[in-house]
Amino acid sequence: MNESRLLLAALSLIASPAIAGDLDLRIIDSAGRPVGDAVVTVRPAGGVPTGPIRFPWGTTMVQQNIAFAPHVLIVPVGATVKFPNKDKVRHHVYSFSKPARFEIKLFGQDESRSYTFTSAGAVALGCNIHDEMSGFIKVVDTPYATKSNAAGQARINGLATGTAQVTVWHPLLKGKDNEMLINLPIPGSGTVNKSVSLALRAAK
Incomplete structure (x- = not known):
């Protein structure tokens, strides 16, 4: 019973x-x-909840029209972000932010590079060739x-x-x-x- x-x-x-x-x-x-x-x-x-985090918008930040698109991208910790270049000029992506200090040296049109983000936080991006370019990747653990x-x-x-x-x-x-x-x-x-x-x- x-x-x-x-x-x-x-x-x-x-x-x-x-x-x-x-x-x-x-x-x-x-x-x-x-x-x-x-x-x-x-x-x-x-x-x-535990387990892998996935978002519907993907993990790609494009360089196009001398700008990062999207301007702000949300990715989970551990995500590998692709940086395809759709411009006719070369780009040199870098960040001095504490969660991810890195640089991706010059790459040209229709080439792509990537970087894996292992710590949560806000990452500000720039281009060593084009000072007017700025973008942000917010790495999250939720x-x-x-x-x-x-x-x-x-x-x-x-x-x-x-x-x-x-x-x-x-x-x-x-x-x-x-x-x-x-x-x-x-x-x-x-x-x-x-x-x-x-x-x-x-x-x-």
């Missing part, structure tokens, strides 16, 4: 739907204008990550209920490591809607 009750209890737990809520942020500046390319990462109550679109919207689904640590990063954000931390309660179902105002430095 006791064994039957235990079995029924276990089956009921398996059949129960996961308790999870969604987060919908609107990222704005101090004047209320939408901010794109702000990276939002979340560590839900109870931590992040699968709950996204970046705001041109309208400032950033949404992450399926977060465990409880208080979540939400980090917002932007290359122009004033503050340590260009980040701000917010603790937000996530409900068992439904969506948390919140506007987040960033104090940004003037773009150079």
